[in-house]
Amino acid sequence: MKKQLGDSNILRNWIKGFEYCEIGFNKPPNSLVYLACTSTGRVSNLRIQNLDFYAPFPNAICSLTELNSLEIYNWTGLHGQIPSCISKLVNLRSLVITKTSISGSLPSFSKNTNLIGITLSNNHLSGTIPPSLSTLPNLHLLDLSSNYLCGEIPKGGNMGQFNAANFANNTCLCGNPLPTCFNSAHTSAPAPAPVSTTMFDSAPVPAPVSITIFESTPAPEMAPDSNSEFLSPRDLDTEILLLQMKKQLGDPGFLGNWVIDAICGFTELEYLEIYHLPGLHGLIPSCISKLVNLQILLITNTSLSGSVPGFSNNTNLNVIFLRNNHLNGTIPPSLSTLPPNLSSLDLSSNYLCGEIPQGGNMWKFNAANFANNACLCGNPLPPCFNLAPAPSP
Structure with a gap:
């Protein structure tokens, strides 16, 4: 070479x-x-x-x-x-x-x-x-x-x-x-x-469990399952979580066939993707730390606010995309402690402030990954000068 x-x-x-x-x-x-x-x-x-x-x-x-x-x-x-x-x-x-x-x-x-x-x-x-x-x-x-x-x-x-x-x-x-x-x-x-x-830096794995939520893609109509009484305990647990999740989303019509903070209960989850859902608001729950198998987290173009979770227990994460939301506060130092498999990070277009954590994998990411925030500073952005983190917008 x-x-x-x-x-x-x-x-x-x-x-x-x-x-x-x-x-x-x-x-x-x-x-x-x-x-x-x-x-x-x-x-x-x-x-x-x-x-x-x-x-x-x-x-x-x-x-x-x-x-x-x-x-x-x-x-x-x-x-x-x-x-x-x-x-x-x-x-x-x-x-x-x-x-x-x-x-x-x-x-x-x-x-x-x-x-x-x-x-x-x-x-x-x-x-x-x-x-x-x-x-x-x-x-x-x-x-x-x-x-x-x-x-x-x-x-x-x-x-x-x-x-x-x-x-x-x-x-x-x-x-x-x-x-x-x-x-x-x-x-x-x-x-x-x-x-x-x-590239996303991680070893090959078996077919992942994933949840993808699209604003414009309704769930397909599901025929009643005549064998529902034979569901395994694991299937019943999943059904309960989906029903809780549906309720927390306000019983939207396109989820008419399944009744869903319930996401944190999917402990085998490897991919979680939410795109273009501006009506989704509130915080990213701290219980997301329970998802220790999570490899890809994409939440973009929503109204989610509050701070970025620490992810300190999510050591299998390869990708974190949280751009174009309403997140505020500082970037948690624990992001710099995630193992080398974290290869993609995008926190752009939020309301984040303060110094970008250094060390670990943070050197991989460039200014575009932190652009269009309230007052972020530090490598790869310009240096910080006595900058205190701003309050939530």
């Missing part, structure tokens, strides 16, 4: 026998290449950011077969195509390639069935979106915006959960959630466009 990148100076310490696990290779002011490893010394996470030289995409990455997370940020000199051999990375869960000069078509990702997140925004990608994206069973985050993509957006699978912003600023994409296609042939996209990917 070092050779394919032209023996870059930032990788000067990559020589035979060098130590690479949990080590970042830096070049001032803010260039970084960081690797994390499995217990057997295989590379599991690779993060590259802010490099300033010209190089093709290194195909050697495809030989890192234990890779769970691949992130490349702000490297405009990176060019060429995303290689088709990326399909060999069957353990990959998070792919982020953003603000590069990568061009050509999107890989199919048909064999990358563990992928949770794909971020390929602000690149030079062209052509159509491969239909195989709709077959990825665990895909919950997708951003293909600001490229040169064209043609109809694939339907089915998890594609219904993504909104127009995830496909914005492309050449001629159409179809839900964008405007309808009218005699739109699947043309090859014009010029190549830059690419970006976001």
Whole structure:
């Protein structure tokens, strides 16, 4: 890989026998290449950011077969195509390639069935979106915006959960959630466009339990279960929790067939996602700490207020997205103590204040992850100057 990148100076310490696990290779002011490893010394996470030289995409990455997370940020000199051999990375869960000069078509990702997140925004990608994206069973985050993509957006699978912003600023994409296609042939996209990917750093797991709440997606009508008297005790417990949750949500009509702070009772929960529900208000309950299996927490575009929970017991978290809410107070220091698997954090567009915690994984996150808050300060934002946390707005 070092050779394919032209023996870059930032990788000067990559020589035979060098130590690479949990080590970042830096070049001032803010260039970084960081690797994390499995217990057997295989590379599991690779993060590259802010490099300033010209190089093709290194195909050697495809030989890192234990890779769970691949992130490349702000490297405009990176060019060429995303290689088709990326399909060999069957353990990959998070792919982020953003603000590069990568061009050509999107890989199919048909064999990358563990992928949770794909971020390929602000690149030079062209052509159509491969239909195989709709077959990825665990895909919950997708951003293909600001490229040169064209043609109809694939339907089915998890594609219904993504909104127009995830496909914005492309050449001629159409179809839900964008405007309808009218005699739109699947043309090859014009010029190549830059690419970006976001990775979520965690080991492959069995099919997760998940809850996703969408404002605009009613639950399907369920026929009465003639065998309900044979429900197992576990099923009965789940039924009670769902009924409590429905009641707490005000018995909305689209939940007519199931009667739901009850979320904290789902102790096996791995994914919790709430999108575009501006009528949802109150606090994120502290009992969320009971969800020790939680890996992905996404709550965006709601009216939830109060402080950010500590998450100190949620040591399996890979992703925390709490943007575009009404959260206030300070960021809890315990976020900096979560294990290395926390690879994505977004607290932007809230009312948070005070100094951003330092240490742990916090160095991974950039200013955009904390933008548009009341008075946050400290790396990666400007320094704090005798700033006391502001009261709740």
